[in-house]
Amino acid sequence: MDAALAVLLRADLLAAQYTVDRLRQLWGDDADAALARGDRTAARRALDALDSSAPDPAATLARTFLLGEPAPAEQLAAALPHLGSAGARELGLVDGAGRALLDLRPYSAIDGSGAVDWFVVSDLGELALGGPLPAEHVLGVGGASITLASLIPTSSVDSVLDLGTGCGIQSLHASRHAARVVATDISARAIDVARLTLRLNGITSVEVRQGDLFAPVQGERFDRIVSNPPFVITPRRAGVPLYEYRDGGMVGDALVEHVVRGVAEHLVPGGTAHLLGNWEYRDGADGLDRVREWITEAGLDGWVIERERQSPAEYAATWIRDGGTRVGTAEFERQAAEWLDDFAARGVSSVGFGYIVLRRPTESTSRIVRTERLTSPFASVPTGIGDHLLACLRSFDEAGALDDAELGGRRLVVAGDVTEERHYWPGEENPTVIRLRQGGGFARTIDADAALAGLVGASDGELTVAEIVGALADLLEVDEGALREQLLPQVRELLTVGVLSLATASLDAG
DSSP states (O other), rough: OOOHHHHHHHHHHHTTTTTTHHHHHHHHHHHHHHTTOOOHHHHHHHHHTTTTTOOOOOHHHHHTTTSSSOOOOOHHHHHHHTTTTHHHHHHBBBTTSBBBSSSSEEEEEEETTTEEEEEEEEEOHHHTTTSSSTTOOOOOOOOOHHHHHSOOOSSSSEEEEESSOOTHHHHHHHHHEEEEEEEEEHHHHHHHHHHHHHTTTTTEEEEEEEEEGGGGTTTTEEEEEEEEOOOOOOOOOOOOOOOOOOOSSSTTTHHHHHHHHTTTTTTTEEEEEEEEEEEEEEEOOOOHHHHHHHHHHHOOEEEEEEEOOOOOOHHHHHHHHHHOTTTTSSSHHHHHHHHHHHEEEEEEEEEEEEEEEEEEEEETOOOEEEEOOOOOOOOOOOOSSSSHHHHHHHHHHHHHHHHHHHHHHHHEEEEEEEEEEEEEOOOOSSEEEEEEESSSOOOOOEEHHHHHHHHTTTTTEEHHHHHHHHHEEEEHTOOHHHHHHEEEEEEHHHHHHHHHEOOOOOHHHH
């Protein structure tokens, strides 16, 4: 790839104002939402209604690279005045007829450092191709990549490993907070696409290396690892198509297990990894218990959140459709039978999907391997949940360093996003239901009794935990020792999930 041509293309894209907001202005919110569902009709009609005597450069680029319409040479040249039609062909963006060969789209994001606009290159999707994807397909921005981006903390670090970079989207995010990033992928095509994505955005802090999983970084350690690995559980059977972007070449969930175990050799002490993954439920055994075993045997801390579980039939249908094969066709039914036979051979009853956060422990951190199922929607936080998770781990460490007596002597502060909800039977003085609701983070709902609700309500940094427990014991007319034994474990849990925090030393001193 000619780096000079990428610089010219970047200049043209910026001059054309080829951004998410600009395209939304051109075709409207409804058309934008329809396009996200794979329906180009409304967007095309909106662009057709524009003044054709002076084509808008952003509209020309959108027609070409997002709607799949061939661009007349003179219009493409006008939209890309520095690069030109010949340069676009040389970069592999279009063919001789002006038809797109790559997907080139604007992408916007927001994190702790603010909003940013980028350009992302990938292979053409099913909509543009009109059929199944090729095996070497390089995936663009999708639901999984956006989810992973939301898991990446925004605290500054020296080094990040983007394992399985694909189109390079996670490296763009990581470059905002790391002095250097190493991006790896086994696919030579993905390496070329990621390099173009990075050059189009003027990113120079990312080194791209080709190789399988951790092989390109043997002997190296990083402060942070991010990965959407090729975790899809695809049968290793003749006639079942494999895709480089999603199929890791291992049986069952062995690829995710391999990545989890490999992380331990590539994190600095205290470093964290942020992954997406699948895990199998086999012969009645809990899939999360299997992930817990991988983490424990690797000597890591871990926090695993299962977001979804699918039956073998649901899982197979999801990923067969993902490859462009339609439900109801003979090919779909043939592939589905192979998938179900493969699951049955291992006694798989369901497949879980979710997030895995790992940490290499240090002498100053408390050991934790936590697994949970959270299937309800998270809070709408534009900057994601990565920072929230790290803050929860820090809070767990702080509380873990205290015994019960020491914790009793500390003051607590309730998070500003926590609200309380009470339900009463008509005419009753006491509530039948008390719930604490978390407005941010994982938007948890925590059932509470009068004692726990009272403790949380009194946690304003003024009284110690022991003082609050004593006052509540008097108010509720219960044994103080028994109440302390009930509440302290609950306090530790609320500290871990971010509902409470330990007051600062200055407040404690006061």
